[in-house]
Amino acid sequence: MDNLSFENHIMKQFDEELEEIRTQLMEMGGLVEEQLRLAIRAIEDADSAVAETVIARESQVDDMEMSIDERCTLIIARRQPAASDLRLIVSVMRAVSDLERIGDEAQKVAKLAITLTEEGKSPSGYVEVRHIGQRVLLMLHAALDAFARFDSAAALETLKQDEQIDLEYKSAVRELVTYMMEDPRSITRVINILWVIRALERIGDHTKNLCEQIVFVVHGRDIRHGNE
Amino acid sequence: MANSEMIESVNNVSESGTERQTVGASFCDDPKFSIRNASVFYAEKQAIFDVSVDIARHEVIAMIGPSGCGKSTFLRSLNRMNDTVEDCRVEGGFHLDGQDIYQDNMDVVALRAQVGMVFQKPNPFPKSIYENVAYGPRIHGLADSRVDLDEIVEDSLRRASLWDEVKDRLHQPGTGLSGGQQQRLCIARTIAVNPEVILMDEPCSALDPIATARIEELIEELSQNFTIAIVTHSMQQAARVSSRTAYFHLGELIEVNPTEMVFTTPEHELTEAYITGRFG
Numbered sequence: 001m002d003n004l005s006f007e008n009h010i011m012k013q014f015d016e017e018l019e020e021i022r023t024q025l026m027e028m029g030g031l032v033e034e035q036l037r038l039a040i041r042a043i044e045d046a047d048s049a050v051a052e053t054v055i056a057r058e059s060q061v062d063d064m065e066m067s068i069d070e071r072c073t074l075i076i077a078r079r080q081p082a083a084s085d086l087r088l089i090v091s092v093m094r095a096v097s098d099l100e101r102i103g104d105e106a107q108k109v110a111k112l113a114i115t116l117t118e119e120g121k122s123p124s125g126y127v128e129v130r131h132i133g134q135r136v137l138l139m140l141h142a143a144l145d146a147f148a149r150f151d152s153a154a155a156l157e158t159l160k161q162d163e164q165i166d167l168e169y170k171s172a173v174r175e176l177v178t179y180m181m182e183d184p185r186s187i188t189r190v191i192n193i194l195w196v197i198r199a200l201e202r203i204g205d206h207t208k209n210l211c212e213q214i215v216f217v218v219h220g221r222d223i224r225h226g227n228e
Numbered sequence: 229m230a231n232s233e234m235i236e237s238v239n240n241v242s243e244s245g246t247e248r249q250t251v252g253a254s255f256c257d258d259p260k261f262s263i264r265n266a267s268v269f270y271a272e273k274q275a276i277f278d279v280s281v282d283i284a285r286h287e288v289i290a291m292i293g294p295s296g297c298g299k300s301t302f303l304r305s306l307n308r309m310n311d312t313v314e315d316c317r318v319e320g321g322f323h324l325d326g327q328d329i330y331q332d333n334m335d336v337v338a339l340r341a342q343v344g345m346v347f348q349k350p351n352p353f354p355k356s357i358y359e360n361v362a363y364g365p366r367i368h369g370l371a372d373s374r375v376d377l378d379e380i381v382e383d384s385l386r387r388a389s390l391w392d393e394v395k396d397r398l399h400q401p402g403t404g405l406s407g408g409q410q411q412r413l414c415i416a417r418t419i420a421v422n423p424e425v426i427l428m429d430e431p432c433s434a435l436d437p438i439a440t441a442r443i444e445e446l447i448e449e450l451s452q453n454f455t456i457a458i459v460t461h462s463m464q465q466a467a468r469v470s471s472r473t474a475y476f477h478l479g480e481l482i483e484v485n486p487t488e489m490v491f492t493t494p495e496h497e498l499t500e501a502y503i504t505g506r507f508g
């Protein structure tokens with residue numbers, strides 16, 4: 001059943017409820033994506049003001065998570081969803097939890113941006129952050145796009161990018177360790193950069209989870225943990 | 229469980245040559261009941277179209293589908309209850325433990341003891357609780373003495389988890405019990421004659437959630453010793469009590485699959501539409 005539709009329930013109200021949680025999920029996705037974009041920019045531009053914006057908006061992400069969760073719980077209690085409806089609810093609940101974690105990681109990056117800015121300017125490590133940051137942003141964008149269209153082929157394609165991110169993370173770590181050895185005075189600073197790319201790498205993992213949820217909604221297959 | 233023994237269903241080709249295909253796992257090895265190319269007619273009107281399916285030993289199979297799709301008709305054909313309906317004609321193979329139940333010399337009364345039925349509306353006889361349960365074993369000659377009979381009655385009431393509630397008033401009328409108790413009395417009456425298969429046609433639709441929960445618990449227990457086919461309009465009930473679910477649509481068997489699969493990832497889009505409450 002590839003032509004997934006969440007309409008045409010005999011109870012029209014149910015269509016609307018499902019549509020609403022989808023809309024909310026996409027809104028939350030949009031917000032989280034923006035948080036990540038700003039957090040990366042805060043690092044690149046050494047801009048504390050932008051970082052403060054990210055930190056201030058983190059509670060909005062949390063609120064959305066709770067609100068969507070509550071709606072899903074209500075639908076389960078009221079409608080006893082089955083089959084694709086059930087899969088949608090389950091996957092949305094999992095997805096919001098991953099989005100919330102991505103939001104947390106973005107906030108971490110923003111806080112580190114403030115620390116790094118206070119420590120003063122030194123460009124070492126920014127190349128790595130920019131590189132991985134752009135990749136993670138693109139991946140998240142593609143995953144949200146696939147979620148909006150329930151495009152499992154796109155999800156499977158997007159999911160593969162996590163491997164690339166992991167590879168780049170590892171090589172960035174090696175690079176940063178070299179900086180530290182070459183210039184021990186940079187250690188504190190480079191460790192903070194390490195925390196940043198660590199956060200970005202984690203975001204890649206959560207984004208991969210999002211992709212897996214799309215496959216679950218569409219095909220009912222659980223591909224988590226290497227399950228094929 | 230029987231699920232693992234299920235094999236892929238094959239195409240059924242009806243007499244008219246049109247292809248009817250039941251998707252999923254319709255068949256199993258060494259079935260209790262084996263139904264092949266079953267069609268049921270009421271006069272000229274066909275109500276069941278070329279249904280083939282096996283019912284495994286000690287499984288609970290749920291039959292679901294929109295009103296009028298033929299669930300009751302199909303269920304009734306399993307113990308020849310349709311014989312009592314005028315103008316009703318049944319075609320196809322119905323084998324219980326390999327024996328054709330529609331063969332000419334079949335003892336239909338014995339068959340209905342072997343394949344018992346519990347109906348939607350509890351229908352105790354206008355007699356005492358004791359007599360309701362004792363009646364069957366007596367006419368089938370299952371008890372040699374009063375002591376035997378007492379034992380069968382107690383045992384059946386216990387297995388229907390009604391004993392504790394009625395042991396002090398066995399000789400009061402069965403019709404004086406609550407709806408849920410009456411339904412358990414009917415189940416006790418059915419199991420008193422030692423059936424192998426129990427057919428249930430919406431057994432809980434007249435009961436409140438607590439009485440329903442007790443019957444469902446009972447079904448779970450009974451499945452250790454009996455093979456059960458249950459028709460239900462409650463999707464949640466099908467999901468709770470059965471190991472396989474069969475979806476009927478306009479007299480055709482559309483899909484048979486493990487219940488957990490039917491309710492999470494049904495194979496056929498008609499099944500999906502029905503269980504998610506959409507226009508099919």
Ligand SMILES: Nc1ncnc2c1ncn2[C@@H]1O[C@H](COP(=O)(O)OP(=O)(O)OP(=O)(O)O)[C@@H](O)[C@H]1O
Pocket residue numbers: 270275293294295296297298299300301302313
């Ligand atoms: N005694 C009868 N005489 C003529 N037609 C009948 C008879 N019993 C049932 N039918 C017809 O056969 C078809 C299947 O009916 P059946 O009662 O088996 O459906 P069902 O799935 O049990 O429906 P419900 O969920 O409403 O109980 C219906 O079109 C019904 O009108």
Ligand SMILES: [Mg+2]
Pocket residue numbers: 299300301429
């Ligand atoms: Mg019926």
